Amino acid sequence: MRHTRFFEKVQHSSLSVKLNSLMTLIMMTMVFMIVVMLAILIRSTNQYNLIVQNLVTASQFNFDFKETLDYKMFQYVIGDGKNFDTLDPLADVKNARDVTKKLKLTTTRNDSLKRLQNIEDFLTNLENKIINIHNTSGYEKNYTSLKYDIRVLTALIQEKVQEYIFYETNELAVIQQRTNREIRNTILLFALGSIILIGVLWFVSILIANSITHPIKELSENIRLVGSGDFTVRSVESYDDEIQTLSVAFDGMVGQIGSLLEDVKEEQTNLRQTELKLLQAQINPHFLYNTFDTIIWLAEDHQDEQVVKMITSLSNFFRTTLSRGEDFISLKEEEIHVRSYLEIQQSRYRDILDYEINVPSDLYDSKVPKLTLQPLVENALYHGIKNKRGKGRIDVLAKTDQNNLILVVTDNGIGMEEDVLSKLRTSINTGNKIGFGLTNVQERIRLYYGNKFGLNIQSEYGTGTVVTVCIPLEKIDQTKHDS
Template identity: 45%
Template structure:
């Protein structure tokens, strides 16, 4: 690093850019607040527009409607028909005002105008359908003239409330505008000044220690693992970083061994991702079945199938957990089988018999469901007639043995031998069974995994052996291991 003096300067440039970014952030705040003020101004303009529009509407609406209806009733030669266009225009205008009005009293007034306009339209049609001249005159006086008067009155009320709000908003905007601009200008200037000085001071304080830290790291990279005095610094983070470098030099071999162990952990994580490999055709076929049920009018069956599909994928996610309880895995498998039984009701029956005392036993997510899927597609569907899938569980010493059995087509000795060999070698064959087997062995040890028995024409049984370990016991074991290693327990949860 001594031959590269430009490195500290590069750090200083980054600090300057940080200071510039902070300044630009303050400017952005100013622009945001000015935008808010613009919104207030637009609101003021909107109110003013509403008042102007309402004033124009109110000037000649009543006189126009009354006069045209009078000419129509008396059959005057000046009559040009019913004023339905004017009423429709008034309704449209009232709707537009209602969309842009926020004050409660104003909305009530304009809503009343809209309602009266609709009533007025009905009364106009009523006069049109009345043949008696006297009845028409009575309707004109008692209905038309009264309604137009009410419309005019409510429009005056609307104008009054909007004008009051407009005046209040104008006063409030003037006061707030002056106050916010002054305070904003002072606060922004002070903020920029403080942040710029702080950023530059921090830049100077970290440049020299970081340069020395880089030199020390180059020494460690060249093999100097002797513990040196930490780099002196007034910044806590840099002092801690230097002390950590020196501790790292002394613990490098231990960390290498830890890295090797972590590779196995990463392998577990990689295998855990394989549990998401669910056949997409299952989803397509299920959706097709739901559509068929709906088209056939079997809405209750369709609803149940949607519920089962929802439960199936919810248990597949399991809130991101890789290891769940046997009860949760059972619910997942049950949802899957209920969906498949709706599709294959003529060939599929199933029995699930898992003792309640095993409900809390830990099991990797998506262990049983792929086995059940294999039993259905490669066992039951490959033979003619009704088939049955059995899911059983029992305790053997300190282990739990789960059993997935089908009375389907089964496998020949050659096929079974080839499948067992693939499990032992960890090859990606055998309908995904290798993935399940290897994941179980990585999580629980070499003595656990899958065992397969099969006879051609009789059926297949897959045994899953896992330790009889509950979620709570696993958490306590993790706590004990972490406490014994001197590491803090994540989250501070008690066992």
């Protein structure tokens, strides 16, 4: 009965209480496992540290004992001006004996204890030899005892210390193996216990998850119904304060969808009007008149091939302009369109215009808004090339930058001064009529892709202008496009 009441209490709790209860249960289980593992590690670490301390002590003792004692006894024997009390070699022996006794207190391995006992025996013998030298007069006798007694005993002590270090080092490996084995056994034990705990956690999690997901599923279904056009749905009842808040907010959202739909329709209308303005701007009567005049002049001059070329370019130009009412075309079609325009204009401005178009073939099927490049090229011709003295050049380049398609139109025309460039940038971002062709391209790109895409204009007076178009790199649907 108590368990049932507990689960009912959890089910009717808020979302934060449910999640906190689940996290508490998981954390308690994890803390228990961590405590046990830490206990094993602490015990093994203490043993490990004790042996390491013994090794450090023995290494320090082994490092300077023999050299120090041999040197002191040598000074005493040769009479280097220092008496026995000043050198005090017996103090070194006493310190060595204290170190040995200290090591015996913390050493557990029999082989290591045996070496410590050997060291104590050698120290006792060494002490006796030092006293004999002190009590004996005569250089030759004392030097012989130094050579064959003192130095031999210190060498034996050093050897036993090294053996002690060797056995203690092996003990470290034994402790590590034992620790690994204990950890492995503990993990296996916890794995078995975890299966049981996971079952309990799974049951509790399902209980809590259902109380959370069920109203969310109902809310999701209501959202789907609204998406299909059913605005009669009402908020979902839930014990969770958070879900109830979402439901109330959902009702408010449904009430605003109608007005949002109207906004979308208005935006689409604005988009179509912008496209209509674009088409009207592109079919420029002056452009047509001048082109037809050029064709007539070529025909009268019996330049038949040039006439055919001009008519073909004009046909390609208007084919892309209309493009069967489609909003997007392939980059290849856009290239044909701008090439046709430049071919027509070069026939009229042969003395002042050169151009080059560089579009890699692997980008031909890229998707671009129609009539993107031609307004930029027209702007470069009429506001850049025609306003400078001498021959000018227009370059059109296509490339990629990560997941973006970059189109660049460069001219070496007259360029713009900084204040004029600033006004132009402001106009294309605010929709003013200054630079209508550029503004039109900017508006359409941002309507299609958002404000982070569009035009970037760089210019220097007397040098030229560079206009860069950045749009997402997408492939056009050829099946739909060709149908």
